[in-house]
Each structure stands twice: as C-alpha cells, then as structure tokens.
Amino acid sequence: MAELTPPPVRRIALDADPTVIPPEEAINGNGHASAVRRPEAPRPGTVLERMRVEELSVAYGSKLAVNRVSIEVNRGEVLALIGPSGCGKTTLLRSLNRLVDGTASAARSGRILLDGNDIDFIDVTQLRRQVGMVFQQPNPFPMSIFDNIAYGLRERGSRKPSKRALEPAVHSALHRAGLLEEVKDDLQHPALRLSGGQQQRLCIARSLAVQPEVLLLDEPCSALDPISTGIIEELIAKLRTEIAIVIVTHNLQQAQRVADRVAFMYLGDLVEYGAAEQVFEAPQAMRTRDYVTGAFG
Amino acid sequence: MSATREDRRVGLTLGALSSLVLLLIAGMIFFVLEKAWPSFSHNGLSWFGAKGEVDAQLTEIFNSPADPNNYVYTIGAWPLIYATALVTFLSVALATVFSVLSAIFIVEFAPDRLRRVLEPVVRLLAAVPSVIYGLIGILVIVPFVADHFVTEGARESVRFVIQLDGTSLAVATAILTVMITPIMIAIIVDALRTVPQGWTQGAVALGVNRWRAMRTIAVRTARPAIVAAAVLASARALGEAIMLSMVSGSVGFAPNPLDGYIFLLEPARPLAATIVDNAEGLSVVPFGQTLYAFAAVLLVSTAMLSLGGWYARRALRKYTVTR
Numbered sequence: 330m331a332e333l334t335p336p337p338v339r340r341i342a343l344d345a346d347p348t349v350i351p352p353e354e355a356i357n358g359n360g361h362a363s364a365v366r367r368p369e370a371p372r373p374g375t376v377l378e379r380m381r382v383e384e385l386s387v388a389y390g391s392k393l394a395v396n397r398v399s400i401e402v403n404r405g406e407v408l409a410l411i412g413p414s415g416c417g418k419t420t421l422l423r424s425l426n427r428l429v430d431g432t433a434s435a436a437r438s439g440r441i442l443l444d445g446n447d448i449d450f451i452d453v454t455q456l457r458r459q460v461g462m463v464f465q466q467p468n469p470f471p472m473s474i475f476d477n478i479a480y481g482l483r484e485r486g487s488r489k490p491s492k493r494a495l496e497p498a499v500h501s502a503l504h505r506a507g508l509l510e511e512v513k514d515d516l517q518h519p520a521l522r523l524s525g526g527q528q529q530r531l532c533i534a535r536s537l538a539v540q541p542e543v544l545l546l547d548e549p550c551s552a553l554d555p556i557s558t559g560i561i562e563e564l565i566a567k568l569r570t571e572i573a574i575v576i577v578t579h580n581l582q583q584a585q586r587v588a589d590r591v592a593f594m595y596l597g598d599l600v601e602y603g604a605a606e607q608v609f610e611a612p613q614a615m616r617t618r619d620y621v622t623g624a625f626g
Numbered sequence: 627m628s629a630t631r632e633d634r635r636v637g638l639t640l641g642a643l644s645s646l647v648l649l650l651i652a653g654m655i656f657f658v659l660e661k662a663w664p665s666f667s668h669n670g671l672s673w674f675g676a677k678g679e680v681d682a683q684l685t686e687i688f689n690s691p692a693d694p695n696n697y698v699y700t701i702g703a704w705p706l707i708y709a710t711a712l713v714t715f716l717s718v719a720l721a722t723v724f725s726v727l728s729a730i731f732i733v734e735f736a737p738d739r740l741r742r743v744l745e746p747v748v749r750l751l752a753a754v755p756s757v758i759y760g761l762i763g764i765l766v767i768v769p770f771v772a773d774h775f776v777t778e779g780a781r782e783s784v785r786f787v788i789q790l791d792g793t794s795l796a797v798a799t800a801i802l803t804v805m806i807t808p809i810m811i812a813i814i815v816d817a818l819r820t821v822p823q824g825w826t827q828g829a830v831a832l833g834v835n836r837w838r839a840m841r842t843i844a845v846r847t848a849r850p851a852i853v854a855a856a857v858l859a860s861a862r863a864l865g866e867a868i869m870l871s872m873v874s875g876s877v878g879f880a881p882n883p884l885d886g887y888i889f890l891l892e893p894a895r896p897l898a899a900t901i902v903d904n905a906e907g908l909s910v911v912p913f914g915q916t917l918y919a920f921a922a923v924l925l926v927s928t929a930m931l932s933l934g935g936w937y938a939r940r941a942l943r944k945y946t947v948t949r
Contacts, residue, residue, distance in 0.1 A: 428831060457833035464831075468824035471847050471946040481832040484842065519945045532828070539832060 526557020
C-alpha cells in the first residue's frame with residue numbers, strides 16, 4: 330500500500346480521478362508528451378470559418394509587433410499561436426477582440442473579419458461578447474463564484490435579470506467549464522479562495538456564460554500546476570467542437586497536445602502556419618524547424 | 627552580534643515611544659471624561675435631549691453662583707448634537723459622491739497632462755488651513771447666500787423663531803464638503819490604483835465599457851478604502867471648529883426639516899464650534915465642565931466612528947482576501 334502512494338502533488342478539491350500518469354506508462358511510452366492523449370482530429374465538415382485575419386499589422390509607436398499576418402480561425406479547431414517571447418503572438422490575440430485598441434500607442438492596420446463582418450464596424454461591446462478572452466493570470470473578480478459568472482450577463486442589458494433567472498445560465502457555464510461538480514454546493518464562496526486551476530476554469534466559465542463564438546486563451550496554463558493544466562487542456566479539447574479556440578502558448582508540448590493548427594510567429598512575422606502535425610513533424614521553414622527542435626527560443 | 631543587539635535596543639526604544647502615545651490617548655480620554663462627569667451626572671440622560679433653549683442654558687451655567695453647592699448644570703444639548711450630526715453627515719455624504727467620481731476621472735479618464743496637474747493640486751488643497759475656508763465663507767459666501775437665497779418671504783416665515791442672515795446649515799455643509807473632499811480623493815485615487823489591472827481588463831474583455839468596469843469592479847474593490855476615507859473625513863468634520871464657528875451662525879438652534887428649503891438656510895452650531903465660541907468662559911467651573919462634556923461626546927463619537935469603520939471595512943473585504 331505504502332509504496333503506491335502518489336507523489337506529493339497539490340490536491341485540488343475534486344472527487345474525480347486526478348490526471349496523474351502512472352509511472353509505468355511514462356517509462357514505457359516515449360517521453361512525457363505522448364503519455365497525454367492527443368485529441369482526435371476534427372471530423373471533416375464540422376470545421377467552419379469564424380474569423381479571418383487579413384494582412385494585420387500592429388505597431389507600438391515605431392516598433393512593429395505584428396507584421397502583415399493573415400490567418401483564419403475556425404470552429405471545430407484549436408489554433409495555437411507559438412513562438413518565443415516578444416514575437417507578437419499576444420498582440421495578435423488581443424487584436425482579435427480589439428483589446429489592443431485600449432493601448433494608447435498601438436496602431437493597427439489590415440482587416441479582421443468575424444463571420445464576414447469587419448470587426449471595426451461591429452460595436453466593441455458586441456464583438457467582445459462574441460470573442461471571449463481568458464488571461465494568463467487567473468483573474469476572477471473579487472466576488473462570489475455566482476456573481477463572477479453572472480457578471481457578463483448582468484452587464485449585458487440595462488435591466489438586471491434576477492438571480493433566479495440567471496441560475497440556469499450560471500450552472501450551464503460552470504458545467505461547460507467542468508467546474509460545476511466542484512463548486513455547486515456553495516456558489517456564494519468567494520472566487521478568489523478557489524485554487525489556481527479552479528480560478529482559471531472559473532474565468533473560462535465566465536467567458537462561456539455570454540455564449541461567445543470564439544474563445545481566446547492567452548497562455549491560460551502558465552501560472553498553473555501540471556494537474557490543473559491537464560484538466561484545462563482536456564477542457565479545451567472538449568470545447569473546440571462548439572466554439573473556435575485560439576490559444577497562445579510558448580509551451581511547445583502544450584501546443585502539440587491541444588492544437589489542430591499551429592501558427593509559428595517570430596519577431597512579428599508569421600513564419601509558418603498549418604496543421605499541427607505538419608508544423609511539428611515536417612516544418613517547411615528553417616526557423617520553425619530550429620524552434621520546434623529546441624535550437625532557440 | 628552587536629547588530630542584533632542594536633536592533634533589539636531600537637525595538638525597545640520605539641516600543642516605549644509608541645506605548646507613550648497609547649498612554650497619552652488613554653490619559654486624555656480619562657481626563658476629559660472625569661472633567662465632564664458633573665455635567666452628565668446632574669442631567670442624566672436628559673443631557674442628550676432637547677429642553678428649552680440651549681444658549682439660554684449655557685448663559686445660566688455661566689452665571690451660576692460661586693458656591694459649589696449651587697452650581698447650575700441644567701442643559702439639553704440636543705440642538706448642538708443634532709447640528710453636529712447633520713453637518714457631518716450631509717458633508718461626508720456629498721464629499722463621498724464627489725470624491726469617488728473625481729477619483730474615477732483622475733485614475734481612468736483624465737488625459738495625462740491634466741492628471742499631472744490635477745493630482746498635486748488636489749493633494750495641496752487637502753492641506754489648506756480651515757481658517758482660510760472660514761474667512762472666505764464669512765466674507766464671500768455668507769453675504770452671497772443672504773443676498774440671493776434668503777428671500778424676504780423666507781425671512782418673514784420664521785421671524786419669530788430664528789433670524790436668517792446667511793450663516794446657515796447650507797453654507798457650513800458646502801464649505802465643509804469642499805474642505806474634506808480633497809483628502810478623500812487622494813485616498814480613493816490611491817486605492818483605485820491598487821486594484822489589479824487584470825480585474826478591470828477582465829471586465830473590459832467581457833464587453834463592458836470602461837466606466838462600467840470602473841464602477842462595478844474597481845470602485846467595488848476599493849470600498850474598504852472609501853469607507854476609510856469617509857471615516858477620516860467624518861473625524862475631520864466632527865472636529866472642525868473654527869470654520870464652522872465662523873459660518874454656521876452662533877446660535878444653538880436645531881434646523882427643522884419641516885420648514886422646507888428654509889431648513890437649509892437656518893443656522894446650526896455644532897459641538898466643536900460651540901466649544902470655540904465659549905472658550906472665554908472656561909474659568910467658570912461648571913461652564914468649563916459643560917464644555918468638557920461637549921468634548922467628551924466628540925471624543926467618544928470619533929472613537930465609535932473608527933470602530934464602526936473598522937468593522938465595515940472587514941465585512942467589505944470578504945471577497946478580496948484570497949485566503
């Protein structure tokens with residue numbers, strides 16, 4: 330009995346089996362990454378274009394952060410933006426919901442389309458409801474779990490819906506984010522007292538509550554322990570059938586685990602863009618090859 | 627070795643100094659209460675009630691016989707307590723609204739160049755001596771109110787009760803609001819700045835505009851600081867004597883809300899102003915003890931205010947504390 334005690338990992342409050350890889354499997358398998366199930370490739374026909382970026386450039390003052398990048402974001406797929414720090418991937422991500430517009434020095438050119446409409450002609454409130462975002466650092470509001478999820482719904486209209494009317498939507502958002510079972514007994518619990526991984530799933534649930542079509546994830550696991558990261562990656566794999574997902578990561582293994590398509594950026598340029606297997610196993614560009622094999626970055 | 631010994635010596639010295647402060651405060655409270663006791667014990671609970679004209683009672687006390695057995699203590703301080711509460715509450719309420727709005731402007735909306743001017747000016751304003759406000763009040767605002775707001779009709783309607791000359795609840799409240807708003811702005815600006823960017827960003831990413839993100843997240847998070855600012859401002863308002871004695875009218879009168887808007891034009895002299903106005907009578911023993919009683923009420927109110935603020939802040943922090 331004693332020799333089977335799992336290593337001292339940080340326990341998070343859940344009854345489900347923890348995603349701990351049994352040691353035998355890790356040894357038998359060839360490395361850590363392969364021990365994690367890769368999501369099955371999306372079935373043909375389920376992929377649907379949601380956003381299209383055309384010749385996007387973003388500059389902060391005189392510094393060009395994103396240089397004439399064109400990509401598509403599809404429902405049914407996870408798009409990973411990879412590249413070393415400062416390569417413009419986060420700026421690209423924040424352009425998709427026009428969050429860069431809040432930076433005074435940022436100038437953006439090129440077109441971004443959401444379902445065929447230029448996002449500069451969509452009301453920014455509406456845009457950000459359709460294109461949700463989760464940040465690097467879990468940022469639950471200093472309120473109860475319930476109020477966190479209900480926040481976006483309450484702020485939607487001038488008339489605030491009653492608590493009872495919001496309950497189904499809150500429950501469904503928590504369920505989709507895989508958090509409901511852990512928190513349903515006490516939705517009045519302060520959100521900031523949840524564990525880091527739970528907080529991040531709460532943030533995902535908060536974004537899902539307003540029914541977005543696209544979900545942007547800005548290094549969602551970089552502040553989390555491996556178990557929480559695993560849970561969130563599983564969640565991403567599940568969610569991609571319903572909404573388009575864009576994830577920024579500079580963890581290559583993570584991109585390999587979750588992404589269907591990968592865009593490799595370097596110093597503002599889009600170097601390589603294609604199916605995940607192709608980018609990782611048969612990269613076309615020299616710089617991509619060097620990056621995915623670990624020659625730099 | 628010697629470094630730790632020095633640290634210990636410094637620790638002891640600083641500890642002794644701060645204990646001295648505690649001792650001083652305790653001593654002061656004891657001293658004031660002890661001096662005030664005869665006034666309270668002669669009147670019982672009716673000290674806090676309304677019985678006749680408080681100014682006439684003060685004159686009686688001032689003129690009491692020299693024989694300690696015949697000292698006069700009868701007083702019903704209600705008009706003064708009421709005036710204190712009214713002026714303090716109204717000005718703190720107004721100042722809270724103004725300061726929260728100005729702080730939001732400074733932190734989130736002001737253009738950089740304006741912000742760089744605005745902030746130091748606000749902090750400077752917080753340090754203006756109150757007597758200057760009193761002077762401007764009595765030389766400019768009181769005559770202005772008397773000329774433009776106190777109509778003949780208003781004067782006539784309360785002619786048998788009180789004389790309206792511009793020194794009034796409204797002027798006192800307005801100037802006090804101006805006096806306490808800057809320090810509140812400074813405290814709330816600091817608090818809004820400490821709200822993690824991630825929270826307001828998170829709200830903005832959900833499609834909420836900046837104003838609503840400030841209101842629903844930043845101001846909400848800063849509530850403990852807003853309470854702290856309001857408590858500090860209340861303490862200053864309660865203790866403000868000179869300015870209020872200059873502009874509030876030297877009459878112990880309880881403004882009557884039933885008079886309609888004239889209510890605001892009626893004089894109201896708070897406790898602290900009453901102490902200042904009557905300081906020359908301190909040599910008369912029972913009169914001095916009555917003034918000490920006023921001081922005791924102020925002292926206890928500020929203490930209770932701090933305590934109440936502490937509880938309120940603790941309750942409001944429920945959701946911001948992570949562990």
